[in-house]
Amino acid sequence: MAEENRQVIAAANQAALRLGLRPGMALAHAQAMVPDLQVAEADPEGDTSALAELAAWCLRWSPLTAPAAPDSLWIDATGCAHLHGGEAAMLAALLSRLERAGISARAALADTPGAAWALARHSAQSMTIVPPGAHADAVALLPIGALRLEAETVQALRRLGIDLVGQLLSLPRAPLARRFGPEVLRRLDQALGREAEPITPLVPPEAVQHHLAFAEPLLTAAALAIAIERLVDAVCPRLEQAGLGARRLDLIFERVDDAVQVIPIGTSRPSRDAHHLGRLLKERLESVEPGFGVSAMRLVVTLAEPIRPTQRCSALSPDHGPEVDLAPLVDRLASRFGEARVFSVLPRESDVPERAIQVSFPLAAGPSAAWTWDLRRPVRLLNPPQAIDVVSALPDDPPALFLWRRIRHRVRRADGPERIAGEWWRRDGEVAAVRDYWAVEDENGHRFWLFRRGDGADPATGDLSWFLHGLF
Amino acid sequence: MAASSPSALLSALREQVARIEGHGAGQARRVVPFGIPVLDGALPQGGLVCGALHEVAGAGANVEHASAAALLVAGILACTGGPVLWASERFDLFAPALAGVGLPGSRVVHVEAGKAVLLAMEEGLRHPGLAGVVGEYSGRLSLTASRRLQLAAEASGALAFLIRRGPQLNDLLLSEPTAAVTRWTVACRPSPPPLPHSPDTPGLGRARWQLDLMRCRGGVPGSWTVEACDAQGRLALPADLAHRPAAAPPSHLRRRAAPGRTAA
Numbered sequence: 060m061a062e063e064n065r066q067v068i069a070a071a072n073q074a075a076l077r078l079g080l081r082p083g084m085a086l087a088h089a090q091a092m093v094p095d096l097q098v099a100e101a102d103p104e105g106d107t108s109a110l111a112e113l114a115a116w117c118l119r120w121s122p123l124t125a126p127a128a129p130d131s132l133w134i135d136a137t138g139c140a141h142l143h144g145g146e147a148a149m150l151a152a153l154l155s156r157l158e159r160a161g162i163s164a165r166a167a168l169a170d171t172p173g174a175a176w177a178l179a180r181h182s183a184q185s186m187t188i189v190p191p192g193a194h195a196d197a198v199a200l201l202p203i204g205a206l207r208l209e210a211e212t213v214q215a216l217r218r219l220g221i222d223l224v225g226q227l228l229s230l231p232r233a234p235l236a237r238r239f240g241p242e243v244l245r246r247l248d249q250a251l252g253r254e255a256e257p258i259t260p261l262v263p264p265e266a267v268q269h270h271l272a273f274a275e276p277l278l279t280a281a282a283l284a285i286a287i288e289r290l291v292d293a294v295c296p297r298l299e300q301a302g303l304g305a306r307r308l309d310l311i312f313e314r315v316d317d318a319v320q321v322i323p324i325g326t327s328r329p330s331r332d333a334h335h336l337g338r339l340l341k342e343r344l345e346s347v348e349p350g351f352g353v354s355a356m357r358l359v360v361t362l363a364e365p366i367r368p369t370q371r372c373s374a375l376s377p378d379h380g381p382e383v384d385l386a387p388l389v390d391r392l393a394s395r396f397g398e399a400r401v402f403s404v405l406p407r408e409s410d411v412p413e414r415a416i417q418v419s420f421p422l423a424a425g426p427s428a429a430w431t432w433d434l435r436r437p438v439r440l441l442n443p444p445q446a447i448d449v450v451s452a453l454p455d456d457p458p459a460l461f462l463w464r465r466i467r468h469r470v471r472r473a474d475g476p477e478r479i480a481g482e483w484w485r486r487d488g489e490v491a492a493v494r495d496y497w498a499v500e501d502e503n504g505h506r507f508w509l510f511r512r513g514d515g516a517d518p519a520t521g522d523l524s525w526f527l528h529g530l531f
Numbered sequence: 532m533a534a535s536s537p538s539a540l541l542s543a544l545r546e547q548v549a550r551i552e553g554h555g556a557g558q559a560r561r562v563v564p565f566g567i568p569v570l571d572g573a574l575p576q577g578g579l580v581c582g583a584l585h586e587v588a589g590a591g592a593n594v595e596h597a598s599a600a601a602l603l604v605a606g607i608l609a610c611t612g613g614p615v616l617w618a619s620e621r622f623d624l625f626a627p628a629l630a631g632v633g634l635p636g637s638r639v640v641h642v643e644a645g646k647a648v649l650l651a652m653e654e655g656l657r658h659p660g661l662a663g664v665v666g667e668y669s670g671r672l673s674l675t676a677s678r679r680l681q682l683a684a685e686a687s688g689a690l691a692f693l694i695r696r697g698p699q700l701n702d703l704l705l706s707e708p709t710a711a712v713t714r715w716t717v718a719c720r721p722s723p724p725p726l727p728h729s730p731d732t733p734g735l736g737r738a739r740w741q742l743d744l745m746r747c748r749g750g751v752p753g754s755w756t757v758e759a760c761d762a763q764g765r766l767a768l769p770a771d772l773a774h775r776p777a778a779a780p781p782s783h784l785r786r787r788a789a790p791g792r793t794a795a
Contacts, residue, residue, distance in 0.1 A: 383613060383614055383659075383660030383661065384660070385614055385640060385658070385660075387658065388616070388640075388654065388655060388658040388661075389640065391654055392642050392644075392651060392654060392655075395647075395650075395651075395654070396642060396643065396644055396645070396647070396651065400642060400643040400644070401640065401641070401642045401643075402640075402641055403636060403637065403639060403640055403641065404624075404626035404636045404639070404641060405626075405636045405637065406627075406630075406636065412625070412627075415627060416625070416626050416627070416636075421640045430627045430630050430631075435735070436625055436627040436628045436631060437598070437625055437628055438598040438599075438601050438602050438605075438624065438625060438628040438629070439596050439598050439601070439623050439624065439625065440623065440624075440625035441623070442623070457733070466592075471721060472722065472724075472725075472733070472734065472735050472736075473733065473734075473735070474733070474734050474735035498735055499735075500721070500722060500735060500738075502721065503591060503592065503719060503720075503721065504718075504719035504720040504721040504722060504738070504739060505591075505592055505593060505719045506719070506735070506738060529625060530593075530596050530598045531598055531599075531602075531628075531738065
């Protein structure tokens with residue numbers, strides 16, 4: 060962290076603290092003490108947003124949580140502990156989960172936020188639970204730094220010989236306020252519960268949803284389709300208000316016999332096009348079993364993303380014609396055949412043929428790299444390569460004859476070998492591996508792509524077996 | 532009725548027939564020519580018509596993998612602009628080869644549709660703006676199913692290709708009548724030496740295909756030997772420099788009589 064033209068340590072982990080490093084220390088000083096110190100640039104904004112995310116995650120423990128910059132979280136556990144097996148069990152579970160996520164944390168539970176804050180930082184254990192009503196005694200033994208006061212105030216109090224909160228408590232209030240301002244008394248009162256300290260709870264992002272109950276249970280696909288249209292028409296304007304588009308939607312059918320069926324759909328790009336979403340949902344209607352009738356339906360947007368305006372077409376763009384929006388087509392195909400079965404194939408940097416392609420999302424902007432080699436590649440790639448029997452005049456000659464699926468192919472012309480070596484940086488087994496590729500043409504003009512494992516000289520490069528890898 | 536000249540009458544009748552066939556009055560369809568005069572001359576519009584279904588099959592040992600057919604289709608689509616939907620039963624294409632004939636991977640959306648290739652094609656043809664829709668299909672193609680595809684293609688204006696892949700050699704299923712506007716077979720032919728002046732030099736030259744136009748609505752079936760697609764997807768007539776001058780008249784092309792099954 061840069062502060063007054065020098066680099067200062069903003070935060071240090073446990074190991075660094077044990078080595079004697081402290082926040083506020085000059086970086087040069089710290090690096091002199093620990094030469095191989097790992098330093099990461101402080102990112103206060105990133106910390107704030109990560110803290111907010113953590114606060115949202117903590118909503119599982121209590122409905123009222125709030126991030127408290129720079130490094131604390133409030134959880135109002137009133138009436139929640141019994142759901143998690145008691146206060147101790149709840150705190151232990153919270154800490155162990157955080158630890159598994161790589162976050163070292165300390166927790167304290169007390170009657171007032173001020174006392175909890177003080178104990179979380181200054182208690183000997185990483186987990187402290189103050190019984191109801193005992194917070195005043197617990198706080199009294201803590202240093203005055205536990206009161207969330209300005210560093211200067213703390214120093215001024217220390218100079219007067221006041222080290223513990225308990226000492227502060229025994230002082231007359233009026234002179235204290237005159238000398239140090241109202242802040243000291245306010246913090247003291249907050250810790251002791253004499254002054255209320257509300258926390259501003261995090262508002263959980265509310266899912267956009269709409270519920271439709273029917274007077275008569277619906278049985279026919281046509282009726283369900285109309286209900287879908289109504290639901291989509293209700294949800295889309297709300298998405299528009301929020302500036303969002305749906306990426307995942309759940310359509311929940313509540314049947315009269317209390318059974319519930321769910322149609323989940325996804326879109327390749329955030330969408331709030333009622334027509335498009337309605338069509339995606341209606342296409343999946345055939346998988347719904349209405350049973351004795353559907354009494355209610357609910358459409359929930361489980362994942363929404365902001366829609367950014369995009370430039371569709373520019374007057375100066377090269378004459379590729381108008382930009383085509385493939386998203387609706389991709390969504391329909393993906394909802395019918397499965398998301399993994401709709402894809403584009405983009406280049407990847409590798410000489411091993413199987414690895415030279417990268418199956419990617421159809422609408423993703425592709426890497427600008429292209430298949431640069433100007434070499435012969437087959438149209439069909441056999442996966443896995445099929446073992447064949449090959450006859451060649453000399454070991455290093457092109458194949459003269461090969462047998463594939465019990466059909467003999469006499470080679471008329473051949474081109475090769477093209478040697479492709481294993482990618483040693485990926486796997487140890489590929490360090491020495493070599494394939495010699497031949498493109499051959501048989502007497503009927505069919506072209507095949509064969510390879511031999513090994514270079515023919517060093518047995519470590521391969522066992523000289525032949526494979527058919529593709530057809531031209 | 533005033534008798535007009537026979538040619539005017541004929542052209543009026545042709546227009547009427549075209550309207551009945553659904554080609555739309557007056558609005559000329561876009562055409563993707565092969566760029567080979569003899570080939571384009573055999574097709575009534577001087578090339579492959581957009582907004583129509585074209586069937587391509589392999590021949591001989593290449594029926595199952597239809598690799599030459601796939602390459603031909605990719606080459607033709609490379610000459611158009613815009614995205615392409617490529618539906619296959621099981622994805623076994625190697626995209627670098629498509630890029631090698633001018634159809635880069637970023638232009639193609641693949642869908643692995645299992646047995647529902649025709650459905651995926653129809654879905655693609657219903658989406659406006661695609662340059663082409665390709666399906667690789669090994670099942671039986673009924674007249675109704677092909678008619679559906681043809682109608683969808685007419686509505687969208689995209690080039691629709693159905694690559695027929697048979698599980699067996701010379702499958703009879705491939706010869707059943709369909710509603711496709713053209714039907715082609717692509718057979719591999721032995722290629723000449725890579726260097727015509729030095730026949731003993733080893734290596735592979737440009738592949739040779741025999742293109743058979745088996746059926747064509749309003750056109751003449753024929754057969755041509757061509758050189759396979761180049762990096763821009765264009766076919767070429769073989770020059771055969773070793774045997775005849777470069778500017779040989781097209782009369783040396785083998786032209787077969789039309790096969791008997793041209794009913795649709």
